[in-house]
Amino acid sequence: MRKELCEVVSNLCIADSIYELTLSGAMVNEMNEPGQFVHVKVSNGLDPMLRRPISIASINKDEGKFTIIYRKQGRGTSILAEKKQGEMVDILGPLGNGFPVEEAAPRETAILVGGGIGVPPLYELAKQLVNKGVQVINILGFQNESAVFYESKFAKLGETYIATVDGAYGTKGFVTDVITEKSINGDILYSCGPTPMLRALETAGYAPKVYLSLEERMGCGIGACFACVCHVKDDPSGYAYKKVCSDGPVFRAGEVAI
Amino acid sequence: MRKELCEVVSNLCIADSIYELTLSGAMVNEMNEPGQFVHVKVSNGLDPMLRRPISIASINKDEGKFTIIYRKQGRGTSILAEKKQGEMVDILGPLGNGFPVEEAAPRETAILVGGGIGVPPLYELAKQLVNKGVQVINILGFQNESAVFYESKFAKLGETYIATVDGAYGTKGFVTDVITEKSINGDILYSCGPTPMLRALETAGYAPKVYLSLEERMGCGIGACFACVCHVKDDPSGYAYKKVCSDGPVFRAGEVAI
Amino acid sequence: MSSLSIELPGLSLKNPVMPASGCFGFGKEYSQLFDLNVLGSMMVKATTPEPRFGNSTPRVAETPGGMLNAIGLQNPGLEKVVMEELPWLEKFDVPIIANVAGSTEEDYIRVAERISKVPNVHALELNISCPNVKTGGIAFGTDPEMAKELTKKVKAVSEVPVYVKLSPNVTDIVKIAKAVEAGGADGLTMINTLVGMRIDLHSAKPILSNRTGGLSGAAIKPVALRMIYEVSQQVRLPIIGMGGIQSAEDVIEFFYAGASAVAVGTQNFVDPFVCPTIIEELPELLTKLGISHISECTGRSWGKHEQLAYHRA
Amino acid sequence: MSSLSIELPGLSLKNPVMPASGCFGFGKEYSQLFDLNVLGSMMVKATTPEPRFGNSTPRVAETPGGMLNAIGLQNPGLEKVVMEELPWLEKFDVPIIANVAGSTEEDYIRVAERISKVPNVHALELNISCPNVKTGGIAFGTDPEMAKELTKKVKAVSEVPVYVKLSPNVTDIVKIAKAVEAGGADGLTMINTLVGMRIDLHSAKPILSNRTGGLSGAAIKPVALRMIYEVSQQVRLPIIGMGGIQSAEDVIEFFYAGASAVAVGTQNFVDPFVCPTIIEELPELLTKLGISHISECTGRSWGKHEQLAYHRA
Ligand SMILES: Cc1cc2nc3c(=O)[nH]c(=O)nc-3n(C[C@H](O)[C@H](O)[C@H](O)COP(=O)(O)OP(=O)(O)OC[C@H]3O[C@@H](n4cnc5c(N)ncnc54)[C@H](O)[C@@H]3O)c2cc1C
Ligand SMILES: Cc1cc2nc3c(=O)[nH]c(=O)nc-3n(C[C@H](O)[C@H](O)[C@H](O)COP(=O)(O)OP(=O)(O)OC[C@H]3O[C@@H](n4cnc5c(N)ncnc54)[C@H](O)[C@@H]3O)c2cc1C
């Protein structure tokens, strides 16, 4: 973990309101697990004040670069979308614990399920799994056709299915509809996306091992402020907790209450 | 008066911490009096929040441009100093009442006395006076040599004397020392600069008519908030006032208490 | 029917957006920039019986996300306000809310009695919350009993409904709100400024010559929202909300908290067109949020909106 | 002699800069980023007798120039703090200020008695100002009599000096300060957060699950300065100032107002290196201002600095 001014290599709009920001910086060398995130200060000064947590979507150690993909949404991400090549961005990272690649053995099948802006961290995960000889099946859900991104990149790494809510592209409905429809199963499932999706996946039993990446509003991003805690599941005392920022954001299904 | 996004034509450092910012915009057509000012929003959003009042230093109606000159000082002017050609700056202006050029008759002598960042508005004044056939003598005071700017520009318009506090350049001391030393006198004196300087000029009687440009912390800049009032001189009631932003910033000596 | 029209005691407003007192003078300056007729209402500068010069300058200082002011209720005095400033505003189709101030009860009563008779004054705003004067002002606004008594006395002489402007510089704002409700207030306006201070790095002296001043602007928005949220659940009076409003989104947030109309103060200095801009943007924002009339937003954060049919014009 | 060393009751500090309670945990996380030995002191997270989970999430929301938090005093409980967290901090040459919280008087007394015996705890910070818990917390901090009684009782059991942390959510902070002074407090820390709120535009519900939260960050700086300015002139206790500090310049402004040391809270989240950076920059800033020792800055805005020789190390 370090705080570093990273240089903008490129910042491209790759789908409706979706931006792909590539940064260069020494912190790339510390990025080991897919699913970790960075805490981004989008502007100097007060407006806005807090950092924004964004997942690492892709790591390129050889070139000293990494990529994050974000949806332009509120004030912070709107400012981020304005960054031009050569500008410096204050980044704290890499943070948190990502998806355990070691839990998938070569030749096993991993199901990667992403929803919306939960898709990005799965890309680096898919790369690392494929690298290791794991077979990946990617199931990616989006609001509608114009929000779809990285489909062909994922397709290069494994079978890839798209679901859109309105059905104008890919399967109509949710990622779970795809899994049921295509009777997909695997040895391990990794997912990142909206909480209702994660809840559905947690109980569905599509794979014996399931890992989920959670989201929570953050302060410090490093485990000091207790902003982002969640309850540990089946904790009789009621005060056991995990911090999404430093214990997560990826947890084994059943570890914490979501 | 209008609010307009003006385009940065150039923004140059012309002396130690002194910047010359040229902007283009339709409001140039409303700029009639030298000594008026503009109220500048240096950044979108909150940081900083309030506009900054800066005098108009030069007006170029033919090219639709005007220039302001400012000292990089606190947060606002520091951000302003970063503006690059082509960027848009939110300006409210022109504001206030400037120096009365009509008070000087052709062939009369006008003494223009500027101190530090009080020098800029005198430049447009000098231009307009010379244009009208008034002879101008410029006496410009600066902290030290590296802070001197626009000397040659003023010199083209009339006799020009420089005073620096440390005396390393020009006359050592204050502008009043120059006037005394060179026994300068004239029909009218116009001045802008630090309050102690204005006070000294008000009582010295270097010319029968004296006009002074005041500074005060501002809110609205247009006369609505009562932030920038000063007392009217010799007012028995004690509650008569003038607003620096909308009645001034230029007042006849003796009109208001400074 | 417009999605923005609002009925409040004494006030039939085409929209619920107005400039806050002290941030818009008596309208003349801003009338050079836009047509004041677009405004829902206008809260004019505080008026005292006699003219006041106010405090020495500097009277304003910038703070992170806000500003301090210590104007000290400078105004031309009752006579001039009634004879010149308010008549000038008659050419606009805008009901005026007159801000009433003073050092003593008698001051408030004198101003209220006279100013409430001016035809275009449709309501009074009783300023018991100015932090920048030595006597009166905030003293009335921090003591429930005094606030109630003053409200009663002003109500007795006023010919138009009386809104009381609350100070946020109190331990329990609900207590003050209930007191002025008991005193017969027709509505509340909140919040006035928080008392704050800045010190100059080089001189080591307070930047404001009055030393302390009133903090306004975006920085205080969360405090205003919280107080409106609390008060609106405990009193039956309509609330005109203010404190850091910058945008149409902010207006909706204030309504959700419990406001029935809003005022914009400091942001006028930053963007003199903020009021007309907000008024223009609100209908579209309501549509986007699926809300047919802005009054449905009032108190939505705590479930008030069902009861609010009577607020509609 | 360093220009930054400060002597306060119980605390011999190499410099007057420390992280504020709740914004630095028990130091472990930030120790991965910099050497904690540079810190003057450290105010650790509030400790209650039993472990607490705190409020549901979301617990933070951003506001203009600030943030709201409603953590709700989550902490691992007295036993774990005393047996694990504080001993871990012993490897650093940093005197700890332990933040003591609870729901009842007994809670405070229990925590104070035990925690004040831990060797590296050099002072207590009595948290009578947390706005995010249903019982205790702010209730003690808004009632002078309760504040005084609690201070007395905690003083009676504490083996180290007791600083009382004041709430800004009061009409008259001087009254509370005088009450805790009368109760025997050794110092004050101020300010805790202002109660505020944000509402989500789309759901119309408060963003924080606790609905309201504590406002911190730059936005509250002018309020903190004003309160420290007022209190420092009326009580004899040293004040550790906090509220929106972001820079070395801010630190000097707090000293000018009347503080004898400062704590940095929210800014740690924005810039985790803010404390070491400020500590590094202060000596140079003092030189630039022509000040030989930082203690000379205390109360300079109202002329206190002449009396302050005893503050120096
Ligand atoms: C571990 C983690 C990884 C994430 N990865 C990505 C990613 O790869 N791509 C992406 O587009 N988004 C991601 N998000 C969500 C992203 O943090 C928010 O979209 C972003 O903070 C919104 O900022 P804003 O200024 O645009 O919105 P605003 O609504 O203006 O933000 C206001 C405040 O709320 C917080 N906030 C708002 N929405 C969220 C949210 N969904 N989660 C957490 N905080 C929020 C902001 O951080 C800020 O403090 C991630 C969130 C977490 C916790
Ligand atoms: C009518 C008028 C004309 C001016 N013309 C010029 C000019 O031509 N060139 C120039 O360099 N400066 C000029 N000034 C001064 C200029 O406004 C300040 O230097 C500038 O506002 C400082 O902003 P800052 O953010 O750098 O400083 P900060 O100290 O960070 O500003 C904080 C706040 O204090 C106000 N402030 C600080 N110093 C002054 C000051 N001297 N006068 C008024 N407000 C101040 C700022 O506007 C802001 O609201 C003029 C001032 C007035 C009133």
Ligand SMILES: Cc1cc2nc3c(=O)[nH]c(=O)nc-3n(C[C@H](O)[C@H](O)[C@H](O)COP(=O)(O)O)c2cc1C
């Ligand atoms: C410069 C200035 C002058 C003010 N004068 C008055 C006043 O005369 N009477 C009053 O009731 N409030 C006065 N206020 C308070 C505002 O009306 C408003 O309550 C407060 O500023 C909060 O709103 P804002 O954050 O939108 O500015 C003044 C505020 C400012 C900034």
Ligand SMILES: Cc1cc2nc3c(=O)[nH]c(=O)nc-3n(C[C@H](O)[C@H](O)[C@H](O)COP(=O)(O)O)c2cc1C
């Ligand atoms: C996330 C968070 C948690 C806090 N927890 C505590 C706490 O446990 N005890 C306490 O006394 N103050 C707590 N505070 C208040 C701070 O210590 C400090 O008084 C306040 O935030 C103002 O300082 P700042 O503006 O520098 O943050 C907390 C503040 C924040 C932002």
Ligand code: FES
């Ligand atoms: S964000 Fe601070 S503990 Fe997780």
Ligand code: FES
């Ligand atoms: S700055 Fe508002 S009246 Fe002059």
